[in-house]
Amino acid sequence: MNIERRDFFKILSIGALTAAGSKSVQARDWQYTGRPPKAPALLYDSTLCIGCKACEVGCKKANGLDLDHSDLEKTFGVSNTWDCADDLDTNSWLKIKLYKNGDASVKDRETDGFAFMRSACMHCVEPDCQSVCPTSALLKDPETGIVSWDVDACCGCRYCQVACPFAIPKFEYEKAFPKIEKCFLCEHRLAEGQITGCSEACPTGATLFGEYETILAEAKRRLAVKEGDTYDYPVHTLESGVTKPRPAAKYINHVYGEKDGGGTQYIVLSAVPFSKLGLPKLPEHSSSSKSEALQHGLYQGLIAPIVLFGGLAAAAFRNVRQEEKEERRAQDEA
Amino acid sequence: MKLKPLGGEIWTKPFKVLLLLAVIAGIFIIRRFIFGLGAVTHLNDGYPWGMWIVYDVVTGTAIACGGYAMAILVYIFNRGKYHPLVRSALLASLFGYTLAGVSIVLDVGRYWQLHNVFMPGYYNPHSVMFEVASCIALYIFVMWVEFSPAFAEQMKREKLHNFLNKIMFIFLGLGVLLPTMHQSSLGSLIIVAGEKLSPLFQTMWIPLLFLITAILMGYSMVIVESILSSVGFKRPIESNILARLSRLIPFLLVIFLIIRFADIIIRGEIGLMFSFNLASIMFIIETILFLIPMVILFSEKNRGRSQMLFISAVLMILAGALYRFDVFIVVFNPGHGYHYFPAFQEIMITVGIIAMEIMGYLIFVKRLPVFPEVKHA
Amino acid sequence: MSTVLNYLSKQGHVPENPEIRGVSRRDFLKFCTITAASLGLPLGMADAIAKAVTSKSRPPVIWLHFQECTGCTESLLRATHPTVENLILDLISLDYSETLMAGAGHQAEDALHKSVAENEGKFILVVEGSIPLKDDGIYCKIGGKTALSILNEVAPKAAAIVAIGSCASWGGVQSSYPNPTGAVGVDAIVKDKPVINLPGCPASPYNLLSTVLYYLTLKKLPELDRKGRPKFAYGRLVHENCERRPHFDAGRFANQFGDDGHKQGWCLYKLGCKGPETHANCPVQLYGDVGSNAWPVGTGHPCFGCTEKGVGFEKPLHQQASVFTATPPALFPDINQDKGSGFTAGAALVVGAAAGAAAVSGMKVSKALKETDAEPPADKQQEV
Known part of the structure; x- marks a missing residue:
């Protein structure tokens, strides 16, 4: 295949674009702008x-x-x-x-x-x-x-x-x-x-x-x-x-x-x-400014969830492995 | 420990009753799609979220936190002795969440655009709803993966089973992470309602309060479900494990009540508790409902008695459910003269969805390896 | 109409002679019925009115003119259905009226004194015009006496006092700023007797007629509002019965005289119509007996507020009205208007049934558990 990796991703993103109803792929990321001067x-x-x-x-x-x-x-x-x-x-x-x-x-x-x-x-x-x-x-x-x-x-x-x-x-x-x-x-x-x-x-x-x-x-x-x-x-x-x-x-x-x-x-x-x-x-200030502050604080850059996930997955990995070992030992003994 | 299908007849009398309820709900659901939400519900502009969101989604998923709560114990804190309860708890959660997902599709007005929640160009990461929706959707998938070994075992697909077991830790991690995120965020949903909720209930700590009660309701549901299936399927009650499990509940409850009261006292709103308006009365009823299981389960003797276990677990679930209903419907006051009580058809749809959950659960436990084999003496 | 006629004939209250005082029998009965209706009396009262009207005893009336234009008298004379001037003059014994009596000068004065003396405590006093108080009331004198002294002399001996027109009611046009003569209405001077105010510039003659008939029929005064006006005539705002009200409700306003909206008969609020703050029956009773639209708003001019003290002659003609009633028929939802569906029987039934079923099965399980708890199960101990 002579499609380069870069082009491949391009095609993928065009596909996503179409799927999204031909709307802009950019998230409509808004910010509080205050009152526009000529509002x-x-x-x-x-x-x-x-x-x-x-x-x-x-x-x-x-x-x-x-x-x-x-x-x-x-x-x-x-x-x-x-x-x-x-x-x-x-x-x-x-x-x-x-x-x-x-x-x-x-x-x-x-x-x-x-x-x-x-x-x-x-x-x-x-x-x-x-x-x-x-x-x-x-x-x-x-x-x-x-x-x-x-x-x-x-x-x-x-x-x-x-x-x-x-x-x-x-x-x-x-x-x-x-x-x-x-x-x-x-x-x-x-x-x-x-x-x-x-x-x-x-x-x-x-x-x-x-x-x-x-x-x-x-x-x-x-x-x-x-x-x-x-x-x-x-x-x-x-x-x-x-x-x-x-x-x-x-x-x-x-x-x-x-x-x-x-x-x-x-x-x-x-x-x-x-x-x-x-x-x-x-x-x-609006109530949403409060809940947003909370959400942004908890999920800033998804760092907290990713760290938590790492810890949880590691614990699960260790425990599942240990369980398997014990089970195998039990089977062996049987 | 070996898991085995319970076997037995599926087409029983209770099953037929459940099916009837599900069919009635189905008819009303068709009505909802043809004539709109107003035709089957009493939802209105003041109370846009009623029975379906508050019971099926907010309360239902909290009750369905059994799988989550057990996963924390077994896989994260490595308490292997609770293993016999895991898969049945997971199964109940699976149906609870899946049908909560179905309820959301019923409830949203423009369901054909529901996917926009995840679409680049539309999704809104500032919204608590975005997080709740993503986490619940992902968690439903994660739970089916977590449960998939049951299918592999039943179909004797050793290779698939081994593969699943190898990657399972990722899903186990997700299976704990996602509920932690969205069960707390279900509480955060209401922060934005601000003044519409009495200061007794409206707090920045509400995500933590929701999370703790969700875990509590999860454990309680494991106890209730285990006891009910023991009674129903004439199996020995796993009272020993349940007694150990129930030790957690009073401690979590103490933490919950301390946070809740400390927050209210620090904000200087504790006086509202004695104003004896709706918010205050509901708050007092809730507190009593939370206190009873706490007091009962502090006693080791009570924890050994399955009747006491059952009663306190049921009360715990009621308390948690009431807390959620209060926050989203009962104490929630949008002003402008609006009021709400679910309509007949609206309730019947919820009843039908619960019936579907139980039917699914019954089929699965009878046909798939969910419960541990009983070693008859 | 014919049923009322039959009813009255059977009761024997309709005079045998169909032509009474130049009024046909039919018109007479019509008049009685309409009067009963406009007084807010039950239809059966037409009977009582007919009786009162045909009775031989005519109450003496003394009509005093002070600072005024005689417009009220003039408008009274032009009431035509049925020929009211006949009725009112025959119905009552008008002993003194400067406008209507043939006599003049000392002859007239004598009639006044004689009637007052003879009918002390029995006559009805009608006052037209305001009473100047400034500079000892020298701005209005009749026969050398100030209006104030005439009123003070006659009023104490009257059975009831009717102040006709805006001038007599509160001072009217003479009392508007800067009120050079210190003009006031009758009720500012006579405090010990009921004064019925019939404001209007001029007052609707039918309001006077109805008030007098009410008194003759029921031997008591009609119910009055806070400003002393009979409620049957001044109980509602002009705005409430205005034929242009739908335009107001639909937001269609004339912006200036002669514009499109004005030509199409839209609401005159923006031109300063005082209908929303003026109590009167003009849109219902109309003027001059010439058919529909014969009242100020009907002819395309905003209501002037002549029946409302503090509005007419006081607020600029084209200033927008400000005080509005908030009661029906203006339909406003409350800030917290009740909305949403509550408890229905079906829903209550389901909730009750579900709660009941849950409670019963819960108790069953609980009982079953109590039994298993009671017998120490063998397998339980084995498991440990």
């Missing part, structure tokens, strides 16, 4: 939200999603509503949810008040879903920071659902060939220079779209405004030129998502505690 981001200001759900409609329109019907109708004793998912699901990537306490008479008050929450993918800086996905189906784009899902990769193990601290990825349990669905920050619209469907639809500027840094600065500006002072709230984007003046609410002095769980690209302002809005209190 598209969303600011949700719960105090501006009027619960009109225009964003839900805008989202469905932008992404071609079906309408939903759920047990919520039964809960409220109504029927034939237009669209009513009881939470995020594979057809509703964005949901306005309600926090309610006591007689729910005043908006943005913790006791005897109510507040709205816009539930959707937070596009974490250290996405737990990306860390746990065994097939690298969920990946955070290093440039846009958008966490997207690869239909050709996912094996449907749903570890992402276990991992996500915000319960975002949704799985089509009712389908024979299910998919994972969640907000992809209107990647397709951004590519065309448009803004997300939700921020375009929002009439009050509760959902504001922009680059992360300017959006964060806007959030901080709002926190600095005294309660009751009139503030010109921008609508859709900071640069849209449309503003709606209104008195500032009594904000909780914290931008949720600036640091929580390692930070997110979707940040939230509110007047009621974030935990009441279904945003858990998270440490400054």
Whole structure:
């Protein structure tokens, strides 16, 4: 055979390439990149939200999603509503949810008040879903920071659902060939220079779209405004030129998502505690950073397993040999 | 010591019942593939892992750690006197793991892409799941190799048998290494769930806790299985070996409880134990279940009594299983109003899979050399 | 309709004469039934209303005008189904009303004093317009007396007080910043008597009619909300019954007057519609008896919030509404909306059966083991 050893391996690797579904042979080895400087981001200001759900409609329109019907109708004793998912699901990537306490008479008050929450993918800086996905189906784009899902990769193990601290990825349990669905920050619209469907639809500027840094600065500006002072709230984007003046609410002095769980690209302002809005209190780093540190520590370069294996195999080798000897001796004696 | 097939009728009445259960499960499995997971399970977006993952995979493989636990004793610490128990323990493990593998295929939504877990271009070495999946897949293969001498012996293929024996040390080494890795990593799986799990259960030490309980459950299962097959096949109980084997259990249990409590106390979360919410109550029940076998088996007299051995081993398995169920389902709280209890068909599939395990075990022990020959006095 | 008619005829409550006070019998019954419905009373109450309406005793009403535009009276006069001005004027004994009475000057003043004195504790006082308090109330005088002194003189002798229009309810347009006359509503002055507020600019005449009929029929005042408004008319937000509500729910908003969305009749929220924070029955009752869409939002203008103190005449016309109700019919899932399937009978059965079987067989084995433990087995000792 006049094929050289080198060429032989080449052929082998081409075979492997084909087997891998013509995808790049390089492992999709990602690293936490932090927030890309020009990352598209969303600011949700719960105090501006009027619960009109225009964003839900805008989202469905932008992404071609079906309408939903759920047990919520039964809960409220109504029927034939237009669209009513009881939470995020594979057809509703964005949901306005309600926090309610006591007689729910005043908006943005913790006791005897109510507040709205816009539930959707937070596009974490250290996405737990990306860390746990065994097939690298969920990946955070290093440039846009958008966490997207690869239909050709996912094996449907749903570890992402276990991992996500915000319960975002949704799985089509009712389908024979299910998919994972969640907000992809209107990647397709951004590519065309448009803004997300939700921020375009929002009439009050509760959902504001922009680059992360300017959006964060806007959030901080709002926190600095005294309660009751009139503030010109921008609508859709900071640069849209449309503003709606209104008195500032009594904000909780914290931008949720600036640091929580390692930070997110979707940040939230509110007047009621974030935990009441279904945003858990998270440490400054993601849970996955912990489990990764553990795994990497234990399995760094596979040194520990290989050493352990060496020891185990050696022990087994010695003991099996000894056993054989004893057996042979026993046979000989017999 | 010579191993011999037990012989006897396979087509017995219990076997027919098991077959019926397996057929029912089979029908539901077909439903699952046609109509999707939602048609047979109560799995939901909050509790994506239910009965199948938590029982069949996480708990089932821990129970099936008998082979692993015995291999540590016999081949690594060279305790040859336990040799009579090895192959039957291995066989039980073999079926436990193989059907755990089957359960995974049932459970993953996009099973036709399951191979992506190992594919260059797709695999994700950062994921605990990657390690668990690789180790379990490899271990299933390793176990079949470890068990293959039984086939060689039965078919009287001396040469093959000798060859297998020569290379066996590699597989014995792997057979200890791989479970050590993935049984601990089954615990690490939940670290990423972070705040969804009560601090009483969520800890960076969870891999070690899972590993110790898996070994404990392995030994306990060897005891239970040995006693059950002795009773079932009317063989003498190997109480002497079992009594010696069971000496290990209380010591491992003490280590487990010390690590578990020390960790909680150091983290300053011990107060939660007395908050008497779900997490606290489950934690207390678990601790009691772990304590009973420990107390029973500390007494040498009890270790000599097969009834006490049996009871404490069963309790030990229950404790370990409860620990796993608590971590993944009972105490696990995804928030957002989700709740979960397995559906009828979901449970029946698990029951059917257990039935398949037992059927396989019965066929193998009757037709292959698994148990040592009984020397009648 | 005919069944109600039959029912009423059988009960003998329908006047023999089909033409009562110029209203056909059919229209009369229709009116009674509609009134019962709009009051939120059971259908059978049409009977009681008919009885009250046809009774001989007419309660005296005194109608005072203060700082106002007489728009409420004007709108009352234009209520047409059935010819309400006839009904209301015959139904009650309107003893004093500057707009409607023929007399003027001292003659009129005398009528007022006479009626107040004669009907002390029996008459219904209707107030239209706000009362200025600044500079001792010199900004509104009738017959040389300030509005405040007239009210203080008449109010204590009234059986009940109805404040019609936004001005009488809380001060209305005169009270908006900087409120040069110090205008206030009736309930800021009269504290010892129930004041029924019927705000609106102008107030819907049917709300007054219904309130009066309610009082005549049941001899008590209707249930009021926190702002003193009858709940049957002001119990719900304009937003809740608005015909444009589906556009709101679907996120279709008019962005400016005359744009595509506006032409297509989309939601006017973005133009500053106050419907979401204003309680009134406008979208249901409409105005002017000319058919559908005859109300502000129906004509394409955002609701102004005239029935809501703190909204109408106070918030800029095109500022977006802020206070929203979070109760149905707005359907929001709770932050932790219940989801997932729980315990089913089948599942419980299997778990129970499995646990039972395991426990029973476990106990059997355990018992068997106890027996073997009891008899020292020969082979066991041999093995050692």
